[in-house]
Every structure is written in C-alpha cells, then in structure tokens.
Amino acid sequence: MSESVHTILRGRVQGVGFRYFILTRARQLALSGFTRNLEDGTVEVYAEGERGVLDEFLRMLAEGPEMARVEDVQSTYGGARRQIVGFYVR
Secondary structure (H helix, E strand, O other), rough: OOEEEEEEEEEEOOOHHHHHHHHHHHHHHHEEEEEEOOOOOOOEEEEEHHHHHHHHHHHHHOOOOOOEEEEOOOEEEEEEEOOOOEEEEE
C-alpha cells in the first residue's frame, strides 16, 4: 500500500545541489512527488511510495550530497494522494 511523506530539511541545504540529489534518488527508487527550496532556507520534499522505500529515501536525505550539511529532518507520513506521476523539482 502506498503512503506519502512530507519532509522539511534544515541546514546547509540550498545552493549545494541538494534538490537534484533528491531528484536522482527519488527517481532511482521510483517515487512520485516533488522537491523545492523554501524562502526560509529549507528544502521541502513530498514523496509517495511504499513505506519501506520511503524510509530508505529518508535515510538518503539525512546524509545528503557531499557539499550539504543536514542539521534537521522533520517528516510526517500520511496517505498517498496519487495525483503526481514522476518526481520533479519545482
């Protein structure tokens, strides 16, 4: 059964290729959703898929790309909306 996870990443997460790191990992895991930079310097991620795959994805996000420094990851799980096909940078 598909679920969703909404995540906010804090730290040195903008200007370091993080959204494209997220995009690549999400597509490798066949997740649907999006990522975008927010005005407060955080990165938002919304992803849908199987719970185990979402958990693996969150572990990848906590590590981030080489130039990033993730200081905080806040995630909330919910039901999948199934309105997004593919994964995108907004």
